[in-house]
Amino acid sequence: MASCLGPVLLLLLLLLGESAAGVNHCVDAAEECTADALCERLRTEYVVRCLGRAPRSCPRARCHRALRRFFARGPPALTHALLFCQCVGPACAERRRQTFVPACAFYGPGALPPSCLESLDACVQSRVCGPRLRAFQASCAPVPSAPEGCLLDQGPRCLRAYAGLVGTTVTPNYVDNASARVAPWCDCRASGNRREECEAFRGLFTRNKCLDGAIRNFDSKWPGILQVQLDPPRDPGLNLLQVSSGAQPLDGGSLLSILLVLALQFLL
Known part of the structure; x- marks a missing residue:
């Protein structure tokens, strides 16, 4: 029981x-x-x-x-x-x-997270995950020429692409209950000579100021967004x-x- x-x-x-x-x-x-x-x-x-x-x-x-x-x-x-x-x-x-x-949906069957390279390789080969990961990379990538490093209208597209990864091989989630940091369930401890590639992939979530900013800025916009949704009768x-x-x-x-x-x- x-x-x-x-x-x-x-x-x-x-x-x-x-x-x-x-x-x-x-x-x-x-x-x-x-x-x-x-x-x-x-x-x-x-x-x-x-x-x-x-x-x-x-x-x-x-x-x-x-x-x-x-x-x-x-x-x-x-x-x-x-x-x-x-x-x-x-x-x-x-x-x-x-x-x-x-x-x-997030954690794997083992006690320790798998290599991010395993998750990445499986995602790239997947017809479901691969296109979503590419959309996430394109939508949340920093833009060096932008004043703040991210485009002004980039946030909503980035969040849509991030949400699209939930339910895939590289499903991300909040890593703890003390911050708004996100990451997929994987690490780079066993990445061998592909360590740089592994860190770059994980950094799409853990060191991405455009994604961090989009999540942070959602708080200031969501009451108005919700109001639009609530206007139709239920x-x-x-x-x-x-x-x-x-x-x-x-x-x-x-x-x-x-x-x-x-x-x-x-x-x-």
């Missing part, structure tokens, strides 16, 4: 739009996704796919496909708000780091916070109970 508790709690964390720690941008983003029928359906799909039906199982291929669908078909204002919400404390940052079930019948057109919104305790039952049914 204890082995099932972790996935249940993670499912609740990802699907529940409220936080005991108070309001923050990541909670706001989760609530807005929950209130949008398409965003919530696609998010629930990848959570279910990535958790797996058995303890410690990881159907990584299915998980990655569901994640790619989420970022390809979901409303960009909402999917990007979930991925790039800004945090000022470790609790918020940990929630952000857990956005797409990294235990399956279908209340598809909102998790309501059970029927004539029912009152559920309180936090009732919603938590319902989600817990659903999670337990899924894991049994």
